[in-house]
Amino acid sequence: MRALILAGGSGTRFWPLSRRARPKQLLALDGERSLLQETAARLAPLAAPADLWVCTTRELGDAVRRQLPEVPSAQVLEEPVGRNTAPAIAWSVASMPAAARQGVVAVFPSDHRVADPAAFRDVLARAVAVVERDDRVMTLGVKPYRVEPGFGHLELGEPLPGDPELRRVARFVEKPPPETAERFFHAGNHLWNAGMFVFRGATLLELLARHQPELAAGVAEIAAAPGRAGELYPRLPAISIDYALMEKLDGLGTLPLDCGWNDLGSWEALAEGLPPDAAGNAARGDVVALDAEGNLLLADAGTVAVLGVRDLVVVRTADAVLVLPKERSQEVRRIVAELAARGRDDLL
Amino acid sequence: MRALILAGGSGTRFWPLSRRARPKQLLALDGERSLLQETAARLAPLAAPADLWVCTTRELGDAVRRQLPEVPSAQVLEEPVGRNTAPAIAWSVASMPAAARQGVVAVFPSDHRVADPAAFRDVLARAVAVVERDDRVMTLGVKPYRVEPGFGHLELGEPLPGDPELRRVARFVEKPPPETAERFFHAGNHLWNAGMFVFRGATLLELLARHQPELAAGVAEIAAAPGRAGELYPRLPAISIDYALMEKLDGLGTLPLDCGWNDLGSWEALAEGLPPDAAGNAARGDVVALDAEGNLLLADAGTVAVLGVRDLVVVRTADAVLVLPKERSQEVRRIVAELAARGRDDLL
Numbered sequence: 001m002r003a004l005i006l007a008g009g010s011g012t013r014f015w016p017l018s019r020r021a022r023p024k025q026l027l028a029l030d031g032e033r034s035l036l037q038e039t040a041a042r043l044a045p046l047a048a049p050a051d052l053w054v055c056t057t058r059e060l061g062d063a064v065r066r067q068l069p070e071v072p073s074a075q076v077l078e079e080p081v082g083r084n085t086a087p088a089i090a091w092s093v094a095s096m097p098a099a100a101r102q103g104v105v106a107v108f109p110s111d112h113r114v115a116d117p118a119a120f121r122d123v124l125a126r127a128v129a130v131v132e133r134d135d136r137v138m139t140l141g142v143k144p145y146r147v148e149p150g151f152g153h154l155e156l157g158e159p160l161p162g163d164p165e166l167r168r169v170a171r172f173v174e175k176p177p178p179e180t181a182e183r184f185f186h187a188g189n190h191l192w193n194a195g196m197f198v199f200r201g202a203t204l205l206e207l208l209a210r211h212q213p214e215l216a217a218g219v220a221e222i223a224a225a226p227g228r229a230g231e232l233y234p235r236l237p238a239i240s241i242d243y244a245l246m247e248k249l250d251g252l253g254t255l256p257l258d259c260g261w262n263d264l265g266s267w268e269a270l271a272e273g274l275p276p277d278a279a280g281n282a283a284r285g286d287v288v289a290l291d292a293e294g295n296l297l298l299a300d301a302g303t304v305a306v307l308g309v310r311d312l313v314v315v316r317t318a319d320a321v322l323v324l325p326k327e328r329s330q331e332v333r334r335i336v337a338e339l340a341a342r343g344r345d346d347l348l
Numbered sequence: 349m350r351a352l353i354l355a356g357g358s359g360t361r362f363w364p365l366s367r368r369a370r371p372k373q374l375l376a377l378d379g380e381r382s383l384l385q386e387t388a389a390r391l392a393p394l395a396a397p398a399d400l401w402v403c404t405t406r407e408l409g410d411a412v413r414r415q416l417p418e419v420p421s422a423q424v425l426e427e428p429v430g431r432n433t434a435p436a437i438a439w440s441v442a443s444m445p446a447a448a449r450q451g452v453v454a455v456f457p458s459d460h461r462v463a464d465p466a467a468f469r470d471v472l473a474r475a476v477a478v479v480e481r482d483d484r485v486m487t488l489g490v491k492p493y494r495v496e497p498g499f500g501h502l503e504l505g506e507p508l509p510g511d512p513e514l515r516r517v518a519r520f521v522e523k524p525p526p527e528t529a530e531r532f533f534h535a536g537n538h539l540w541n542a543g544m545f546v547f548r549g550a551t552l553l554e555l556l557a558r559h560q561p562e563l564a565a566g567v568a569e570i571a572a573a574p575g576r577a578g579e580l581y582p583r584l585p586a587i588s589i590d591y592a593l594m595e596k597l598d599g600l601g602t603l604p605l606d607c608g609w610n611d612l613g614s615w616e617a618l619a620e621g622l623p624p625d626a627a628g629n630a631a632r633g634d635v636v637a638l639d640a641e642g643n644l645l646l647a648d649a650g651t652v653a654v655l656g657v658r659d660l661v662v663v664r665t666a667d668a669v670l671v672l673p674k675e676r677s678q679e680v681r682r683i684v685a686e687l688a689a690r691g692r693d694d695l696l
Contacts, residue, residue, distance in 0.1 A: 290686060314669070
């Protein structure tokens, strides 16, 4: 199989650690290796470096190649501009050699955590088997382990042949209201949409030609004249692969993933994934904490010293420090917006 | 008059801004100039630079000279080791030329704030007049503007001739219990002991010879052989001038100071002295604060960004950041102690 890792994100949720030129997927948020490197390592037993493709942005291309030196340089594709996942996936698959396109391609985000890679690979291998057997398009859905209105959900349809857990995806549900998410959680008939797909490359392109002819034509044009990508790519419709294709497929199948998945969507989500010290703080780097509890304390540069505080995020980089309550982690984007409004490109 | 500024302190209350080599008095906590420079500037109309003496430590001598280049280098005295205020004052006065010693000497801490220097000088000039008229030893007491159990208090005795506000100091009261401090405050019969004294130099040495013969003899020995200071000074009794002498004097006089004095004894005390912004934060440096109120936000290097926090101290230096509740400012010493225990001399 070939694996396509989408690494074009430029999130601001981990400011001040994440920056335009150093987004979340390039950070070692959760270990020694970056999330991108972890993603590649997780896939390695199923997809050798020569079979990895990475779609990123022009700004990040060099950094991605530095982090994944074993991936052939030409297989790190650089979008001239970000146009959401449908163009990224279509262009990447269209850029693969014909032989690769005829085989199975699996698509993954580059910025999620998987605590149990073996369980992940087991499900992925079974999804690949389904694709090979029936030429079905598959998505891997994460088995919910809490009520989560912040994620899109996949409603499970009838069982399908080929794997005891294989189910048709009956419906995509955008971020549900909290009560609905709670109902989903207890009924157990939904998975979280985690943006992982498996398909035959040629099949995906055929389906796109049927459902998104404009996108498919544009991608074919770029594939025929790669030198014109800078001019043509920005004209592709900026839509997600879910909206462009997956939601429209009758035969989309899914298998449930139960592999310690975490989307690391905020400082709070990161803190949940780090082992707490004796005082219940998740701390990394040079940290002194006295009478402090439940904090995320991260010293990327210099020393973080706290006393008598609870449930805060304190993140120090070489040029900035962020302090906010853990439960308001999502609002870090307001700080980024404020810095942008002040013209502080040095901090973005 | 001659002024003697005591600048040997090595406080840790303003960590991470204050360090062993850069203690509070050398910091511009409250403006463009350091507290030491502010102290000298405040005295300038009454004591020209040629009449200023500074007693500091060997470690800080060069830094003091750099901050006060107009003070003759030989008048910056460097204690071989800190031995509290009685040896510092006695040695400094004994080191002055005889002509200077015969005149009025006024002693001041180097690390306090005075919002109204003109009012301060008015009282100081009146104290000098009392000393000149009666050869009395004087202390300037700060008129309390709040209940403050953290300060020593001076109990006012009977009026003395020479100034309408001149009173005898009836008694020194060490840090009183809160209820006592409250009673003092409402009765209005006490001043805060702020460590400011005015006397004829020769008189002080005579009084010390009577009350602290060991100290006086030691100081005389050093004055006669300055080259042996490194050997002799550490043997002087380490006592405060209050305890060594002032508390023992029957004739100690005082005048009340009402000059916006602040001892800047903690981050909280500093915050009280800084003008708050619209959201009630006292902020200095490159600060972004959203939905944040009542904080002290100080960026000495880099950027401080906070969101949704209240009544915190956040201080960022080039190598560290401190976060603690404002009301627990005093406990910063616990962090310094912890760093010392960890052998982190780089941060002390």
